[in-house]
Amino acid sequence: MSSYEAFHRRSIEDRDAFWTEQAMLVDWHRPFDRVCNYDNPPFARWFEGGQTNLCHNAVDRHLSVRGDQNALIFVSTETNAERVYSFRELHLEVQRMAAVLLAQGVKKGDRVLIYMPMIPEAAFAMLACARIGAIHCVVFGGFASHALASRIEDATPVAIVSADAGSRNGKVVPYKPLLDEAIRLSSHKPSSVVMVDRGLEPFVSLPGRDHDYTALREQHLNAQVPCEWLDATDISYTIYTSGTTGKPKGVQRDTGGYAVALAASMKHIFMGEPGETYFSTSDIGWVVGHSYIVYGPLIAGMATIMYEGLPVRPDAGIWWQLVEKYKVSVMFSAPTAVRVLKKHDAAYLQKYDLSSLKALFLAGEPLDEPTATWIADAIGVPIIDNYWQTESGWPILTIANGIEKKRSVFGSPGIPMYGYNVKLLHEATGEELTGADERGVVVVEGPTPPGFMQTVWKDDARFINTYWKSVPGKMVYSTFDWGIRDKNGYYFILGRTDDVINVAGHRLGTREIEESISSHPRIAEVAVVGVADALKGQVAMAFAVVKDAATLGDAAARLALEGEIMKRVDEQLGAVARPARVHFVSLLPKTRSGKMLRRAIQAVCEGRDPGDLTTMDDPSALQQIRDLLA
Ligand code: PRX
Numbered sequence: 001m002s003s004y005e006a007f008h009r010r011s012i013e014d015r016d017a018f019w020t021e022q023a024m025l026v027d028w029h030r031p032f033d034r035v036c037n038y039d040n041p042p043f044a045r046w047f048e049g050g051q052t053n054l055c056h057n058a059v060d061r062h063l064s065v066r067g068d069q070n071a072l073i074f075v076s077t078e079t080n081a082e083r084v085y086s087f088r089e090l091h092l093e094v095q096r097m098a099a100v101l102l103a104q105g106v107k108k109g110d111r112v113l114i115y116m117p118m119i120p121e122a123a124f125a126m127l128a129c130a131r132i133g134a135i136h137c138v139v140f141g142g143f144a145s146h147a148l149a150s151r152i153e154d155a156t157p158v159a160i161v162s163a164d165a166g167s168r169n170g171k172v173v174p175y176k177p178l179l180d181e182a183i184r185l186s187s188h189k190p191s192s193v194v195m196v197d198r199g200l201e202p203f204v205s206l207p208g209r210d211h212d213y214t215a216l217r218e219q220h221l222n223a224q225v226p227c228e229w230l231d232a233t234d235i236s237y238t239i240y241t242s243g244t245t246g247k248p249k250g251v252q253r254d255t256g257g258y259a260v261a262l263a264a265s266m267k268h269i270f271m272g273e274p275g276e277t278y279f280s281t282s283d284i285g286w287v288v289g290h291s292y293i294v295y296g297p298l299i300a301g302m303a304t305i306m307y308e309g310l311p312v313r314p315d316a317g318i319w320w321q322l323v324e325k326y327k328v329s330v331m332f333s334a335p336t337a338v339r340v341l342k343k344h345d346a347a348y349l350q351k352y353d354l355s356s357l358k359a360l361f362l363a364g365e366p367l368d369e370p371t372a373t374w375i376a377d378a379i380g381v382p383i384i385d386n387y388w389q390t391e392s393g394w395p396i397l398t399i400a401n402g403i404e405k406k407r408s409v410f411g412s413p414g415i416p417m418y419g420y421n422v423k424l425l426h427e428a429t430g431e432e433l434t435g436a437d438e439r440g441v442v443v444v445e446g447p448t449p450p451g452f453m454q455t456v457w458k459d460d461a462r463f464i465n466t467y468w469k470s471v472p473g474k475m476v477y478s479t480f481d482w483g484i485r486d487k488n489g490y491y492f493i494l495g496r497t498d499d500v501i502n503v504a505g506h507r508l509g510t511r512e513i514e515e516s517i518s519s520h521p522r523i524a525e526v527a528v529v530g531v532a533d534a535l536k537g538q539v540a541m542a543f544a545v546v547k548d549a550a551t552l553g554d555a556a557a558r559l560a561l562e563g564e565i566m567k568r569v570d571e572q573l574g575a576v577a578r579p580a581r582v583h584f585v586s587l588l589p590k591t592r593s594g595k596m597l598r599r600a601i602q603a604v605c606e607g608r609d610p611g612d613l614t615t616m617d618d619p620s621a622l623q624q625i626r627d628l629l630a
Contacts, residue, residue, distance in 0.1 A: 140285025232256025261451025
């Protein structure tokens with residue numbers, strides 16, 4: 001048995017001893033009494049009795065040894081700003097933000113929704129919430145009013161922290177009007193909105209509700225706000241993610257388990273050392289931003305780069321210039337970003353001294369060989385694919401070079417990480433597939449490891465019903481991904497089993513997009529599917545039936561309606577969810593019992609065989625789509 005296999009086996013078979021050791025990587029205010037309480041499956045409660053604080057572990061505990069070292073490096077190529085905060089400065093800013101939130105009436109357990117661009121105040125707000133025991137709910141800044149409203153409605157935040165605007169490709173993207181509209185749409189109204197005014201876009205303030213952060217901060221310049229010691233099982237945050245239904249789920253995470261999981265992953269998987277610099281190109285609105293822009297690197301005592309801008313502006317060298325300037329040792333990005341870079345000359349990347357860089361981790365979507373090979377040749381460091389989910393909080397499949405150097409296998413994110421008892425189940429029978437190269441659903445046998453979601457916010461029943469299946473003697477968590485395992489134990493991910501699509505590494509629910517399109521007064525029915533795309537991995541493609549076909553008119557009228565629908569999706573959900581095309585058809589392919597054959601539509605769009613269509617009601621529906629695409 002290799003050393004990694006032994007490590008993994010121990011994490012499953014001698015679970016409590018294993019995680020007790022890992023738990024020593026973080027500070028505890030009060031030691032835990034019980035490592036894992038799995039008395040009530042599938043709910044795993046980690047480190048019961050223990051008390052800790054994420055902000056203490058990310059900031060305060062580093063002050064004595066590395067107070068003057070870099071902690072947060074903010075670079076915006078949108079506003080040409082660059083600011084470096086040491087741990088000491090970060091500590092001050094987080095306390096100021098915490099004092100502001102407390103003064104707004106935020107208490108332990110209250111929700112604070114954060115709707116912000118990639119600016120330091122967003123990280124301050126997250127850490128400030130963790131500090132005072134408030135639950136943060138970061139909503140991706142690219143989401144628009146309807147998407148934001150449903151999250152406000154579900155999270156019922158006391159306060160919202162936002163900003164006047166973001167900026168993308170040199171264009172100001174106003175946030176405040178979308179936020180105002182979202183609050184108007186939501187039946188829950190926050191009592192306070194704290195606005196960070198970047199001076200990018202004038203906005204209207206609602207007296208009594210809206211407050212200017214700069215002014216509030218001035219009142220708390222010398223704030224000393226101690227960390228609130230939280231139970232390990234107290235909620236640290238919720239983050240919304242898409243699934244099969246239109247209503248996004250609030251993925252709920254604990255405090256102690258998350259701290260331990262991140263600290264362990266920084267050591268065993270990412271191999272980041274204190275004092276080094278970590279650069280994740282994600283956004284704080286996604287799980288990667290939570291785990292590997294904010295908490296993971298800081299917990300490990302590393303500096304973290306927060307970058308606002310595109311990978312290719314001013315030119316394709318910008319990220320690599322930052323690697324040189326800040327001596328980045330670990331970098332984390334997504335295959336899509338690399339495919340964008342690949343359209344440019346590799347010389348842009350090679351212009352800089354990348355000798356500090358130890359590895360580039362890529363996640364969020366399948367990593368194709370040409371992309372992996374191109375970037376490996378361009379930067380000359382190991383490229384490490386890793387597979388995980390918003391739900392898991394940290395990698396499920398990858399290689400843990402900190403334990404044992406393993407080879408990367410092209411097309412495979414790797415092997416099960418310690419703590420994860422990964423299995424493949426037969427789609428129909430639910431039986432475990434033990435042979436090599438058999439296709440099944442990737443599942444994790446409970447208890448799920450520290451850091452994994454605790455439940456769906458306010459909805460234990462939905463957590464159980466959505467994710468968990470009982471198989472004799474145990475419960476398993478479904479990832480909703482297809483996978484196969486080769487004879488060496490390496491897994492290959494073959495796409496989602498549900499209606500989730502992955503556009504440029506952004507996880508989107510096709511049902512949400514369908515709901516937005518159907519809200520157009522002229523649309524009777526619509527099906528949205530994810531279609532393979534060379535650059536973005538997948539794009540959303542919509543097929544819509546108009547209420548009165550006679551009014552559809554000529555090509556110009558269709559184009560106008562398509563434009564209207566795209567605008568509607570932009571305004572409601574955000575440009576990330578905008579379908580690449582909206583095609584108009586007279587009917588949609590369904591089974592005789594009325595079930596939409598989305599998979600068949602997807603197959604036709606990708607030029608594949610749609611498979612068994614014997615249950616299809618009217619074959620001409622699929623033929624129409626074929627003709628349209630021809
Ligand atoms: O389908 C899998 C795909 O992205 C989904 C999770 O997306 P999200 O919740 O946004 O979390 C991303 C965290 C990195 C998965 O169910 N996915 C993620 N990583 C990979 C992947 N597919 C293939 N290879 C990967 N490395």
